Amino acid sequence: MPTDAVCGMYVSSDSKIYSDKDGTRYYFCSQGCKDKFDEPDSESKNLKLKLIVAWPFSTAIMVLDYIFIFPLKNYVLLLLVLPVQFYAGLDFYKGAYAALKNKMGNMDLLISLGTLTAFFFSVVITISPNLFPVHYTYYDASAFIITLIMTGSYIESLTKKKANSSANALLSLIPDHVHLVNDGNVVDSPIDKLIPGNIIQVRPGENIPADGMVIDGTSEVDESMITGESEPALKMAGSGITAGTLNINGIIIAKVTAAGKNSTVSKIYSMIQMASMGRAKIQKIADIFSSYFVPIVLAAAASSAIFWYLYLRSLSNPLYFIISILVFVSVVVIACPCAIGLAAPITLLISSNESSRNGIVIKNSSSIDRLSKIDTVIFDKTGTITDNRPEVMNFRTVGDKNLAISLLYSLEAGSNHPVAQAIVEYLKNMNPEKLSISEYKEIPGIGVTGKYNGKTVEARRVGGHISLLVDGVEFALLDTKNTIRNGVEEDIKILLKNNINVLIVTGDAEENTTELAKQLGIKEYYCSVKPEGKAEIVKEQQNKGRYVLFAGDGINDTIAMQTADVGVAMASGSDIATASGDIILLNNDLKNIMGSILIGKYTIKKIKQNVGWAIGYNSALIPVAAGVLVPLLGLGIYYVLPIFAALAMGLSSTTVVLNSLRLKKHMESGIRALSQ
Numbered sequence: 001m002p003t004d005a006v007c008g009m010y011v012s013s014d015s016k017i018y019s020d021k022d023g024t025r026y027y028f029c030s031q032g033c034k035d036k037f038d039e040p041d042s043e044s045k046n047l048k049l050k051l052i053v054a055w056p057f058s059t060a061i062m063v064l065d066y067i068f069i070f071p072l073k074n075y076v077l078l079l080l081v082l083p084v085q086f087y088a089g090l091d092f093y094k095g096a097y098a099a100l101k102n103k104m105g106n107m108d109l110l111i112s113l114g115t116l117t118a119f120f121f122s123v124v125i126t127i128s129p130n131l132f133p134v135h136y137t138y139y140d141a142s143a144f145i146i147t148l149i150m151t152g153s154y155i156e157s158l159t160k161k162k163a164n165s166s167a168n169a170l171l172s173l174i175p176d177h178v179h180l181v182n183d184g185n186v187v188d189s190p191i192d193k194l195i196p197g198n199i200i201q202v203r204p205g206e207n208i209p210a211d212g213m214v215i216d217g218t219s220e221v222d223e224s225m226i227t228g229e230s231e232p233a234l235k236m237a238g239s240g241i242t243a244g245t246l247n248i249n250g251i252i253i254a255k256v257t258a259a260g261k262n263s264t265v266s267k268i269y270s271m272i273q274m275a276s277m278g279r280a281k282i283q284k285i286a287d288i289f290s291s292y293f294v295p296i297v298l299a300a301a302a303s304s305a306i307f308w309y310l311y312l313r314s315l316s317n318p319l320y321f322i323i324s325i326l327v328f329v330s331v332v333v334i335a336c337p338c339a340i341g342l343a344a345p346i347t348l349l350i351s352s353n354e355s356s357r358n359g360i361v362i363k364n365s366s367s368i369d370r371l372s373k374i375d376t377v378i379f380d381k382t383g384t385i386t387d388n389r390p391e392v393m394n395f396r397t398v399g400d401k402n403l404a405i406s407l408l409y410s411l412e413a414g415s416n417h418p419v420a421q422a423i424v425e426y427l428k429n430m431n432p433e434k435l436s437i438s439e440y441k442e443i444p445g446i447g448v449t450g451k452y453n454g455k456t457v458e459a460r461r462v463g464g465h466i467s468l469l470v471d472g473v474e475f476a477l478l479d480t481k482n483t484i485r486n487g488v489e490e491d492i493k494i495l496l497k498n499n500i501n502v503l504i505v506t507g508d509a510e511e512n513t514t515e516l517a518k519q520l521g522i523k524e525y526y527c528s529v530k531p532e533g534k535a536e537i538v539k540e541q542q543n544k545g546r547y548v549l550f551a552g553d554g555i556n557d558t559i560a561m562q563t564a565d566v567g568v569a570m571a572s573g574s575d576i577a578t579a580s581g582d583i584i585l586l587n588n589d590l591k592n593i594m595g596s597i598l599i600g601k602y603t604i605k606k607i608k609q610n611v612g613w614a615i616g617y618n619s620a621l622i623p624v625a626a627g628v629l630v631p632l633l634g635l636g637i638y639y640v641l642p643i644f645a646a647l648a649m650g651l652s653s654t655t656v657v658l659n660s661l662r663l664k665k666h667m668e669s670g671i672r673a674l675s676q
Helices: 031-038 040-067 073-088 090-101 107-127 139-163 165-172 264-277 283-314 320-334 338-342 345-357 365-371 381-385 401-412 418-430 488-497 510-520 531-543 555-563 573-577 591-626 635-639 641-675
Strands: 018-021 024-027 177-182 185-190 199-202 211-216 219-222 233-235 252-258 360-362 376-379 391-397 438-443 447-452 455-462 465-470 473-481 501-505 524-526 548-552 566-570 583-585
Touching: 018 031, 031 040, 031 090, 040 073, 040 139, 073 090, 073 107, 073 139, 090 107, 107 139, 107 283, 107 320, 139 320, 139 641, 165 264, 283 320, 283 591, 320 591, 320 635, 320 641, 345 360, 345 365, 345 591, 345 641, 360 365, 360 591, 365 566, 365 591, 376 381, 376 531, 381 501, 381 510, 381 548, 391 401, 391 418, 401 418, 401 447, 401 455, 401 465, 401 473, 418 455, 418 473, 488 501, 488 510, 488 591, 501 510, 501 531, 510 524, 531 548, 531 555, 548 555, 548 591, 555 566, 566 591, 583 591, 591 641, 635 641
Parallel strands: 376 501, 376 548, 501 524, 548 566, 566 583
Antiparallel strands: 018 024, 177 185, 177 199, 199 252, 211 252, 219 233, 360 583, 391 473, 438 447, 447 455, 455 465, 465 473
8 A cells, every 4th residue: 555755654546646756656645745846945935925824823812812801702712713724724625635535544533523523513602602511612622723734844944954854955956057058158047958968167165067978178076965075086088077177277178968857866855755765674563553444533532422421421520512622622633643653754755865974875775674783794795895806917818819808808898797897907008909790699607608709709707717619619718806995904804893794795716815804804705706706695594593684796696686675776876876775875885784774773773762652642642632641630621722722733743753853963973983
């Protein structure tokens, strides 16, 4: 069953309230939630305007009701409550109508029932004052319930906006205009007119407007907002550039490869938003609770009201009808499940935003539960523990050297594998000829193959050795050697210190892997493993009762990442668009492996706190609203309880939001400790 992308409550898939965005359909429990999702800034302004109306009128009602006595006071109160009841509170009634139309319950339905009951009961007393033994009206309760709940919603919207600051900051990096190059002329154009294939100019001090490839010029680019790396990256002809990064000191001309919603910045933003809307496993408890909650609340409110009606009437208490109405209003209002719906979404929003600040993008928020339990980390070697580009050496041939150079260059040029790219870079200095290779195919974990002049040509990778074969006969050989990434030794020590089992699984030869594992202090490692073999090793660890995180960077790691409890992809720049895995490390910093695990632990702990508080709060206060304190405080408590119920409901949601904000501090201190 779908869940509301704003409040987190279950929604029927038959609901007519939905929005389609970037190819995904989002369902909502009310029109109010849909408006918050579609236009959050506009909705926040609308809410602020309604509060400007609601607070003065509600305050005036309270002052007149409790301080002044004059003829026709109830009629004056009725006039004062109308703007609050039917202007400020209109969205609640729209949401309630939509809920009834879709045969489901939501917060708006409970609020509408409570406030309208108090309002119309007061109208009856105003018009027919002799119908009941007392002339009290409850316009104050109706007005303040609406005003307090709306105030809580406004504070929540401001908090979410603040929590979402890093995601919004990403979009703010894209300039409004771009310098288009056309036939040597440079013309400024709106950013929304930019399409792939356009040629653009980026000047010093400007943010790069789109993903692209440099075709002319040299400059240093600050990519820290995307990767977290403070050291500028040198860009020249052939270098990829990423939208949102800052051009520091040179003019570059680039060809656009992706713009708008397809750019790296927009994709990261979308991933952060999707992560914040995701469902952690612990949230299922709250979902189940919420799905049954509305009918249970209505039943509890009705049964409590009926009990007090019958009980007080049996005692000949003249207030039996009034008290039963107030009991119904109090139970309905105090039990609104706002805090339950907020428990996980607000925490995931903060978690995903703070993660992105540290170069960690959470693509799949459902993996957060599993991430918090990780006790085993399996690393691919090449491109993960070692540098992505290996060092190439010892090139030798059996036959025609020039042909061997050209064949190997032409084969490897079609592959994105780090070894292939290193070989291409190495062979460029030998003036290779780009040959036409037909039936080209890349086999993960093995190499590339194709046809040239009717003969089968292969570039086969076996550990650190690459063989060029022509019809199965060896034609050339070369060796590669990977160097350990800076800081990896310390990163592995941190994992081991935190009682995380660390393994290496690689397709490389035993000699290279053994030396590497010994240097890093890793006792368990597997060599010459094919892609499906990596997945089998993951399963073996899982069968031992371990929660496994697999970190890799290539096509041959995809199966293992999907098999693992959590897959972490090493990616940089525009690689974000195609990277597999539940989590993506933008800066290729293995320190963030432990950082990701800590984020999972902190996030789940905070969600559990929020869910526990919200469910416990609602469960505890319903009996209070139903009358459990009447023997101690008397029936007079019901003259103020509806207002206190609204205040308590707002405080419950505020408590959940404030508790979630503490997550930011915990995450910052935890990740900072890893850097020391």
